[in-house]
Amino acid sequence: MAELFEHIDQLRRSGGRVAVATLVNTRGTTPRKEGSKMLVDERGGVLGSVTIGGCVDAQVIQESSDVLTTMRPKLLELDLGDEDAWEIGLTCGGTIEVFVEPVALDRPDDLAARLYDRTRAHTAAGGRGAIVTRLEEPAGAKLLVLDDGTTEGSLGAATLDERFSAEARQAMEQGTSRVVTLEGVRGFVEVFAPAALLLIVGAGHVTMPLTGLAKVLGYRTVVLDGRPRFATRERFPDVDEVHVGIPSELVKQYPLTPAAALVLVAHDYKWDLPVLKHALESQVGYIGMLGSARRGGTILKMLAEDGVSETALGRVHVPIGLDIGARSAPEIALAVLAEIQAVRAGGTGQPLSVVRRGRAASGVPRSQ
Numbered sequence: 001m002a003e004l005f006e007h008i009d010q011l012r013r014s015g016g017r018v019a020v021a022t023l024v025n026t027r028g029t030t031p032r033k034e035g036s037k038m039l040v041d042e043r044g045g046v047l048g049s050v051t052i053g054g055c056v057d058a059q060v061i062q063e064s065s066d067v068l069t070t071m072r073p074k075l076l077e078l079d080l081g082d083e084d085a086w087e088i089g090l091t092c093g094g095t096i097e098v099f100v101e102p103v104a105l106d107r108p109d110d111l112a113a114r115l116y117d118r119t120r121a122h123t124a125a126g127g128r129g130a131i132v133t134r135l136e137e138p139a140g141a142k143l144l145v146l147d148d149g150t151t152e153g154s155l156g157a158a159t160l161d162e163r164f165s166a167e168a169r170q171a172m173e174q175g176t177s178r179v180v181t182l183e184g185v186r187g188f189v190e191v192f193a194p195a196a197l198l199l200i201v202g203a204g205h206v207t208m209p210l211t212g213l214a215k216v217l218g219y220r221t222v223v224l225d226g227r228p229r230f231a232t233r234e235r236f237p238d239v240d241e242v243h244v245g246i247p248s249e250l251v252k253q254y255p256l257t258p259a260a261a262l263v264l265v266a267h268d269y270k271w272d273l274p275v276l277k278h279a280l281e282s283q284v285g286y287i288g289m290l291g292s293a294r295r296g297g298t299i300l301k302m303l304a305e306d307g308v309s310e311t312a313l314g315r316v317h318v319p320i321g322l323d324i325g326a327r328s329a330p331e332i333a334l335a336v337l338a339e340i341q342a343v344r345a346g347g348t349g350q351p352l353s354v355v356r357r358g359r360a361a362s363g364v365p366r367s368q
Contacts, residue, residue: 202266
């Protein structure tokens with residue numbers, strides 16, 4: 001989502017119109033990436049991708065040029081071979097639907113541009129939203145639904161708006177974008193949520209590449225440290241927030257939700273213990289601590305003696321990160337983010353080649 005808004009900003013500076021192509025549906029395989037977008041401007045510039053390149057994106061780029069010429073949206077149905085399917089996280093060939101629509105970024109009365117801007121502001125403030133796009137005539141009609149109950153736009157009829165609003169609220173709760181058919185009308189319900197929070201205690205040498213990589217993945221990054229010489233803007237120019245103070249007090253200012261990740265890299269007992277105790281009372285989605293198994297075991301034992309349950313202690317990842325043979329700070333940062341992503345997305349952390357061989361050996365069809 002953050003990437004979409006950054007692309008819109010980039011194209012808006014040059015003015016003009018842009019074709020926004022959105023992967024809205026997959027059939028014949030398990031859907032993985034609904035909501036992926038590609039933006040094509042009037043000069044042929046391309047930002048983003050509905051797959052990860054290849055023949056599918058080439059077809060979408062060609063169709064986008066036609067949409068910019070006619071200024072009429074178009075729903076594309078594209079067949080995938082096994083190779084193209086695997087590129088977007090699908091296990092075998094199938095069919096995808098891509099909705100391509102023109103957006104006039106230089107016109108304040110353009111509904112799509114206005115709804116994107118409003119959604120961006122709402123999610124930046126911590127809210128959730130959904131934009132419902134009608135896929136059939138009048139194709140491109142839109143309805144914005146925010147989690148504070150407000151709406152804007154229309155799909156063509158009040159009863160239709162009411163029913164799709166209910167679907168949008170349910171989709172926001174589940175955090176999934178999808179195509180919905182109501183009263184014979186197909187609409188793509190696209191969910192927008194605040195950026196996932198990566199909260200790091202300790203402004204050490206691993207933290208710098210960790211925050212940089214996290215920004216690429218769309219995280220909102222926050223660094224907390226009690227040492228003003230370390231927690232500086234000069235060391236962390238791209239971090240969203242950097243604060244100096246007592247970490248166990250600062251951490252309480254942030255919502256430790258299932259979408260958040262907490263990483264401790266400070267190597268300081270007086271910070272680690274109270275921060276961990278607070279985090280283990282929350283629903284934070286990931287807790288990791290940099291350090292050896294011996295040091296981690298000592299801290300977990302101290303928490304257990306302080307009354308923290310064994311089940312709660314099992315949530316702490318220590319040593320932190322996946323085993324990729326990491327040695328340098330950037331390598332360790334990559335290993336940490338890989339583990340965070342695997343935990344948040346329910347991945348195995350194994351090579352995909354191993355996962356596929358395991359499925360084949362167990363008789364699981366490739367389409368599952």
